[in-house]
Amino acid sequence: MSDPELPGGQFAEHLGLRLTEVTEDRVVATWEALPKLHQPFGIVHGGVHCSVVETLASVGAAVWLGSRGQVVGVNNNTDFFKAVSEGAMRSTATPLHRGRSQQLWLVETVSDGDAKLVARGQVRIQNLYAP
Numbered sequence: 508m509s510d511p512e513l514p515g516g517q518f519a520e521h522l523g524l525r526l527t528e529v530t531e532d533r534v535v536a537t538w539e540a541l542p543k544l545h546q547p548f549g550i551v552h553g554g555v556h557c558s559v560v561e562t563l564a565s566v567g568a569a570v571w572l573g574s575r576g577q578v579v580g581v582n583n584n585t586d587f588f589k590a591v592s593e594g595a596m597r598s599t600a601t602p603l604h605r606g607r608s609q610q611l612w613l614v615e616t617v618s619d620g621d622a623k624l625v626a627r628g629q630v631r632i633q634n635l636y637a638p
């Protein structure tokens with residue numbers, strides 16, 4: 508069952524993201540590297556990492572902008588450092604820049620077991636203001 512109040516929506520729910528901290532300065536989520544998220548060679552699909560990065564950055568950006576408008580991602584650049592097929596992951600988003608028209612957020616995912624960097628990405632966010 509989907510929680511309509513989950514910041515990140517049904518897609519975040521499908522990925523298994525559990526948001527444990529949501530502020531305008533930091534968003535933290537935990538999730539599991541499950542078989543449903545694998546690519547054909549048995550490791551987490553790169554698109555999953557990109558989706559986690561975009562989701563956390565968007566949630567943080569939206570919280571910061573608040574009722575002044577909405578946000579959309581306009582660029583996602585994610586690098587993969589360690590292939591994972593199972594286990595707990597922890598992803599943390601922090602802002603690098605927050606301006607009137609755009610924001611830039613950095614997101615790092617580490618494996619909870621050994622705290623090694625799994626993926627790192629940044630998302631450029633456009634701030635959209637109501638007319």
